[in-house]
Amino acid sequence: MTDSFPGGIEGAIDEQGLIADVGEGVSVLHIEDDERFADLVSTFLERQRDYFTVETETDPRAALDRLEHADVDCVVCDYDMPGLDGLEVLERVRAEYPDLPFVLFTGKGSEEIASEAISKGVTEYLQKGGGTEQYAVLANRIEQAVARYRAERQVTRGFHAIETAHDGISLLDEGGQFIYVNEAYADITGYDREELIGTHWDVLYPAGELDRAYNEMIPAAREGEWRGRTVYVRKDGDTVDVDHRITFTTDDTLICTITDVSEDEAVREELSLKERAMDEAPIGITITDPEQADNPIVYANDGFVELTGYAREEITGENCRFLQGEETRAEPVTAMREAVADAEPVTVELRNYRADGDLFWNRVSIAPIRGADGDPDYFVGFQEDVTERHAIQERHEEWIQLMRGFGDVLSHDLQTPLSVIRGRVELAQETGDVGHLEDIDEPIDRMAALIEDVAAVMETGELVSDEAPVDVAAVAEEVWQTLEVGDASLALDDGTPTVAADEDALRRLLENLLGNSLEHGGDAVTIRVGGLDGEAGFYVADDGPGIPEAERDDVFTPGFTTKEGGSGLGMASVAQIVAAHGWEIRVRDGIDGGARFEIVDVEA
The missing domain is CATH 3.30.450.20 (PAS domain)
Structure with missing residues (x-):
């Protein structure tokens, strides 16, 4: 009857008793409390068989824990150890792994121990001692035990396949x-x-x-x-x-x-329908075979081919990790690996790479397809491109952050025209001179423009809307006329540029920069606005006290201020407007050690 089971036990071992297919390698877990002897055994075994990999545990309890998570072909165990002896380890291994090869390799031998080991299901019993030739014997025993174990497992799978066959x-x-x-x-x-x-x-x-x-x-x-x-x-x-x-x-x-x-x-009609449904599904579907080395893809539908950009022949035979790359986070990969190891379903979202190198967000769901024995025969995976949803979510989060920051800085920017209005109204009330009210038209218009800005931002989600050529010097002059300047002076360089900008947003930027110089520079501060030499952009500089280098990185942080009672939002507003235009801003030394703000990367 052997001929009816091709590749049976006899076919797995050659004439010399060696494992015919050594390409898989043999993983040995050696349990030995003497570290020096354990190192010696590992060295000799790996010399005897270059396809042996020997892992050592000096604590038998730790070895049992490792056995739960590692792929081990054979256990080699000492007898006399603290905590658990070799027979107790054998008993626990047999309770979980009835057929796993187990070699009791001990220096404390007796007929009683040997008899009990046999009764508990030991695969081989071998005593230490006798020189280096003992390692050759041990290697041979391990090799033959693993060969029988693999062959019996192959026969068992074959018989199970016959038992459960549709035919x-x-x-x-x-x-x-x-x-x-x-x-x-x-x-x-x-x-x-x-x-x-x-x-x-x-x-x-x-x-x-x-x-x-x-x-x-x-x-x-x-x-x-x-x-x-x-x-x-x-x-x-x-x-x-x-x-x-x-x-x-x-x-x-x-x-x-x-x-x-x-x-x-x-059945053929049903299978054909299912296959067509899988092939034409609008998502990627793969099936992998855990019985093969590295759990490769054995089926990929058209959706997966389209999703990844790889040809079907490039996909088949590969592990799904070929889609991963530098931007793929470790956490979802670990979650998938652990779920597959435990034969449990899992769903994760991770960054993957298409054949052309493009990144995309992939929602991956994996589930085991179990056989009659409850073990997974295959794993089915569903992949869906959720890049657009992630982009929407990111835009939503950016919108929330934008609204939080914009609300703070807008309330600050409203304070300047509102203060002018309040001051003129108070003067009119105190003096009875209604002429003071003539000066509130411009700040009212400014507040109306800011309210329109709020509506535009709420509607578009952007601080900057339509950009057009704007004369920086002209806007600076208009802003200067609305400020309480006292004895301060403003100088406009001839080379002050015309830039592509949202004029209302640029006006708010200059209000804050000029107002900052007035606030910190003293009653007679001199302020200069002009173009930059050799690069596109403009500057606002003053001869005030300047900004220490240690504070220059913090000056645009919302809430940061060096003035008692200050809001710390003026410069945050400037930073928002600069970023919204795609510009950059830097702080330098100004006139006679004062402050100088340079706005660069500006489109002329």
Whole structure:
């Protein structure tokens, strides 16, 4: 019967007892409380087999914890250790991993220990001592144990696949009697499995088909294989059309495979519908195979191809991490890796890269597709481009921050015209001279313009709307006329530029810069406005006390002020307007050590 299971136990070990496919490597967990001896064992084992990887734990409890999270092919364990001895470790390993190779490698040997180890399921029992040749023996025992373990696991998977196959599968002996039938075979024929075992195959054939079976099908199968369509008689007397395949093994065992034609066509139609639905889904869909090395993609739909920009042949066989790059954060990647390791569903959002290098936000949902034994046979992944949603969310957050800052600085900017209005009204009330009220038209107009600015910002989400050529000197002169300047003076350089700007926003900027110089420079401060030499932009400078270098980085921070009772919002307003235009501002020494603000990267 061995021939009916290609690649079985014998096929996994070569003539010398070595693992045929060493490309996978062998991971050994060595539990040994003596660190020096543990290092020696690791060195010799890895010299004996270059595909061995030996990890050592000196604490048996820590070793058991590691076993839960590491992919280990074999455990090599000492007997006499503090906390837990080797037999106690063996007992706990067997409770969780009944078939994992376990070698008890101990210097304290006795028939009693050996007997108890065997009763608890030890794979190999080996005593330390005798020189370096013991490591060659240990390496050989590990190698053969792992080979058997992998081969048995392969056979188990193969048998499980036969048991759960959609097709009916049966084995018959030389006399034509059933010696094995899977569940699907019994379902198609209508018999219980136990009823068919020991029964001759001719019970399933109507009289008209028996001659064909003996004269055509069996002879062709002995020559290699027979395929075709036949009619079976079910236990209840009904007939069923089956696609039929029979062949013989070298030991004369007959292998028979059948498929219910009507059911198969229905299944094919259902699978075709599902496959079309997956292929045409507006999101990316992938299926990966955890039984293969590195859990590669074995299916990718058209949506995934379109989403990533990679050709299907570039995708198949790759792990999904090929979409990751420098901007991919570690947290969602770790969450996906841990969920796959634990066979649990997970949903994350992370930055991925398309084939052309473009970044996009990918919403990834992964779920295991479990087999009858509960273990994941595959993982299905759904990928959706959510870049636009992230952009909307980022714009929303920026809007919130903009409104918070804008509200503060706007209230500050309103104070100047409001103070003028209050002052003129008070003078008119005190003196009875209504002429003072003539001077409030301009600040009222200014407040009206600021209110319009508020409406524009609320509507567009931008501090700067329409930009047009604006003469900086002309606007500075207009602003100067609205300020309480006392004995201060304003000088405008001939080279003061005309710039592309939102005129109302530029006026607010100059109000704050000129007002700052008046506020800090004293009664007779001199202020100069002009163009920059060799670069596009303009400056506002004064001969006041200046700004210490240590404070220049903080001067535009909302709330920062050096004046008692100051709001610290004037310069924050300037910074907002500069940034909204795409300009930059820097602080330099001004006239005779005063302050100088330079606005650069300005479009002339």
